[in-house]
Amino acid sequence: MVMTIDAQIKDMASVWPNFALVGRQGATAAWQGAVRPLLQTFLVDITYRAPLVIEQLSVRVLQPRVRVLSPPLRQRPGDPEGRLPHVYYGPNGEVTLCMLDPDSDDWSPFDSLAQTTMPWIIEWLAAYEGWRATGEWTASGRHIEPGGAGV
């Protein structure tokens, strides 16, 4: 069963009490909070709209939007992983983390953000720090290439 936004809010408050609900409009909610995967504290924003049962939208569209508010992610142009690994770029250049394969069973609106998105953010940021320090991305990963094929 699709988790309602109320259920997501309740779950987030229970598991990650340091993440504050900063916005709520209809079925859309936004949370902000700090995580410290290794030694750096990152301020993160999660925005999510819970779909209606009758909606048939793809995970690619439904997936929660996760942005790192501070400190800014450091880019490395020319890196084989891309100037930032495993992100989406919005029309205005805004960066959101991509932590799931929309064509697999990684995630669906049936899942709790507290049990999936939140821990995946922590893993992504730890892998990002390792990539910045060593050039090696050690978490899972696949890229969307032009033409649609992933490698």
Place this chain on the structure above:
Amino acid sequence: MNSYAFAKWYCARTPTEERFALALNRQLYEQAGIAFAAADVEDVPPQTPLIIKSVTTVALQLIKRHRNIAYATETGRIPPSVMLSCHAGHAARPGMKLAQMLIRQARWTARAIDDAAKRGQLLVVPNPEFPAERFTDRWPESQVQQTTYSRHLHTLANGLEAARTGDVQLEDLQEWLLAQFGDRIVTRSIKAFNQRLGRQVQSRQHGYTRSGGLFVPAAPAIIGAATGLAPVAARAHTNMGERR
């Protein structure tokens, strides 16, 4: 120098720390192409003796390396190894973590110098087994010499404490450590750390603290048994995204 008695004194103060010794020595032997899968130190075959037995000794090696980097361009005398070993023996406290022990040894020597300097004297470190013998008979030769080294050690300890308690990114920490300990040891350690982190995350041998930290036990453990962790068991997933 009564080095035999001093060596015995040092060994008595730095007993084998089994968990640490086993983990570290297993790595050392694996790097040399020798594998052993012992559950306890007692099970390590006799042909593979433990090379390093205590946190104190590893911290001492790092203190010496830090000194070597700090004085790489010096032509005069530098703080003697035996003096640092003696302070390490005094500072030894089995069970401490490596970073804590490193800070403790750095502060120990720095404070000994500061105390001597306040009295207008030069640092004196006697052989604990033969007090008439001074490990500091050739260094320090002046106040400037000893206070310079004290500053180096305080800077090291301050930086390590800031890294543990403050906000620092791994790559910035790496840069700072490079300046303190040189390239080879730091780059290799950070690379090994990153790879171990990746292996443990991908095999789901990790947890999450409630404050958003990644918890990766040093040895395989039942994650659920660790206290202070968020009640989350994230499943495997694939990081995707565009490559620009």
